[in-house]
Amino acid sequence: MLTEHFVAAPHWEWYILAYFVAAGLSGGTYVIGTMLRLWGDARDLPASRLAFFISWPLLLVCPILLTLDLGQPTRFWHMLIDSRTAGLAFKSWSPMSVGAWALLIYGIFSTVMFVVALGETRSTPALLSRVSKVAGTLAGRVVMVVGALFALFVSAYTGVLLAVSNQPVWSDTWTLGGLFLASGLSGASALVLLMSRRRPEAAETDEKLLEADRYFIILELVLIALFFVTLGGVLSRVLSGGWLVLWLVVLAGTVVPLLVHWRPAWRQRISRNLGPILVLLGVLALRAVVIFSPQS
Amino acid sequence: MATPVGFFTDTTLCIGCKACEVACKEWNQLPDNPIQFRDSYDNTGQLDQRNFRHVRFVEQATSNPDKPIAWSMMSDVCKHCANASCLEVCPTDAIIRTEFDTVYIQQDVCNGCRDCIAACPYGVIGFDSQSGTAKKCTFCYDRLQNNKMPACAQACPTQSIKFGNLADLRKMAADRVQALQAQGVTQARIYGDTEYGGLHAFFLLTDKPEAYALPNAESAVLPGRNDVPGYLAVAVTSVLAAIGGLVAFRRRGERA
Ligand code: SF4
Numbered sequence A: 001m002l003t004e005h006f007v008a009a010p011h012w013e014w015y016i017l018a019y020f021v022a023a024g025l026s027g028g029t030y031v032i033g034t035m036l037r038l039w040g041d042a043r044d045l046p047a048s049r050l051a052f053f054i055s056w057p058l059l060l061v062c063p064i065l066l067t068l069d070l071g072q073p074t075r076f077w078h079m080l081i082d083s084r085t086a087g088l089a090f091k092s093w094s095p096m097s098v099g100a101w102a103l104l105i106y107g108i109f110s111t112v113m114f115v116v117a118l119g120e121t122r123s124t125p126a127l128l129s130r131v132s133k134v135a136g137t138l139a140g141r142v143v144m145v146v147g148a149l150f151a152l153f154v155s156a157y158t159g160v161l162l163a164v165s166n167q168p169v170w171s172d173t174w175t176l177g178g179l180f181l182a183s184g185l186s187g188a189s190a191l192v193l194l195m196s197r198r199r200p201e202a203a204e205t206d207e208k209l210l211e212a213d214r215y216f217i218i219l220e221l222v223l224i225a226l227f228f229v230t231l232g233g234v235l236s237r238v239l240s241g242g243w244l245v246l247w248l249v250v251l252a253g254t255v256v257p258l259l260v261h262w263r264p265a266w267r268q269r270i271s272r273n274l275g276p277i278l279v280l281l282g283v284l285a286l287r288a289v290v291i292f293s294p295q296s
Numbered sequence B: 001m002a003t004p005v006g007f008f009t010d011t012t013l014c015i016g017c018k019a020c021e022v023a024c025k026e027w028n029q030l031p032d033n034p035i036q037f038r039d040s041y042d043n044t045g046q047l048d049q050r051n052f053r054h055v056r057f058v059e060q061a062t063s064n065p066d067k068p069i070a071w072s073m074m075s076d077v078c079k080h081c082a083n084a085s086c087l088e089v090c091p092t093d094a095i096i097r098t099e100f101d102t103v104y105i106q107q108d109v110c111n112g113c114r115d116c117i118a119a120c121p122y123g124v125i126g127f128d129s130q131s132g133t134a135k136k137c138t139f140c141y142d143r144l145q146n147n148k149m150p151a152c153a154q155a156c157p158t159q160s161i162k163f164g165n166l167a168d169l170r171k172m173a174a175d176r177v178q179a180l181q182a183q184g185v186t187q188a189r190i191y192g193d194t195e196y197g198g199l200h201a202f203f204l205l206t207d208k209p210e211a212y213a214l215p216n217a218e219s220a221v222l223p224g225r226n227d228v229p230g231y232l233a234v235a236v237t238s239v240l241a242a243i244g245g246l247v248a249f250r251r252r253g254e255r256a
Helices: A014-039 A042-069 A073-079 A095-120 A126-135 A138-163 A176-196 A202-238 A243-262 A264-269 A274-295 B019-028 B085-089 B115-119 B151-155 B166-182 B223-250
Strands: B005-010 B053-061 B069-077 B095-097 B103-105 B126-128 B133-135 B161-165 B189-191 B201-205
Touching (some): A014 A095, A042 A073, A042 A095, A042 A176, A138 A176, A138 A274, A138 B223, A202 A274, A202 B223, A243 A264, B005 B166, B085 B103, B151 B161, B166 B189, B166 B201
Parallel strands (some): B005 B201
Antiparallel strands (some): B053 B069, B095 B103
16 A cells, blocks of 8 residues: 655755756766776777766766755765764665765766776876776776766665655655666766767767667666556656656657667658757656656 | 653644644744635644644544534644654764654754655654754753753643653553543544654544544655665666666677
């Protein structure tokens, strides 16, 4: 039986929406960059670099958005340090606490990979080039993969954070973490694709990214179906009135890229950028409807 | 540790005078409420950063045709849950359990993330945009430390709100339910003996909990119930996504 709710809304709004999008895409692009290095070939290196270049600035935005959302922004450090004892503030059972630490640690990995990617480009100082060479070793790869685990977490935990509450919709489903992850990875592929339009050497990987995006989208669609099923009686909270418009955007951002693939005739007719743009709008719309509808 | 304390609120004795609300506002120096017209004698509306006590006016249908509706009043407050959802999720440890076994938000530690508001199943906590922090009933922590009873309990003219040693209050409540049932009030029941490990502010009700906007025993669940299933879903999705990435990115020698 579903829980009855008599709760107040936390008023998590635009900063949180922006953070969820930035975290999802930053983590997602880091993971894509890593997977391309692990499983791709030399021709995929430019796209991998591009992914790490995108991931880092998106990560930088995250703590700023989170801090701005706080009622007491100057106390942001209370998330990490116990202000009474000066010890570490860490609660494994509180996703917000774990998320704050994960974001910090992921930030280190993301910075390292950004520097590595920078060092691989021409006209960089010798020191950076040397760092990049280390990254190619087994130890460097291990570091990159450990970073990818944190990236996956950062991309996904926001959904678990919502679920670990007593709010309607959020706490009525276990699917949100997985759903945000699948959508974040799909959005990340789309973002790398879009950015590769300006970097011909990265465009070599376009077909692979399109294929990966299709798998992530299928995963996302399965999770959206599970999300609806698990909501049962409160489904109407997310599927009523104006929220339907956002779901249409989500639908366009998932179904259109699949249709374009399965109906090659469409490919010629529509812009190459339309698919990735719809995917990114879908990433935004999905988070908006999930965040706002239960609080309205 | 001092003896655990509690509030036993007997809704059959409440007359809706709101003396508790006024005393609470006065002692805690809470701002007044914006004037608004509601379709009720209840012009407080809800518990939040301005209202640590809220006298809820509950309309109940009766079997008497001459008097089809009866009022029931309930002075609502933070339940100071033994297993408190707010305390569970608070990332900064601003929410603590005091030596009196009550739940208290340290205003100098809270950074206004509002996770506790999302977690409290009773909609008790409000966000104060002036202080930038979450606020709720303190159980008059300052008064307790000075051997004074909370302001609301002291002000209540009908003793609907009883303050005291938690164990004594539970015994008193059980006796009162028995007496009421013997008088024919068969719906009399205690809310808060078992919910969230036992509430420190518990109630005698004459209707099902939902009628007073209180989650029933099945719905009184902790946020942490979704921790493991949520992370499991993430783990499974991660594995499937990695397989997708492997298949997509591994292709070799297919390019022109
Ligand atoms: S009623 Fe809400 S605010 Fe009070 S202790 Fe329980 S969870 Fe915390």
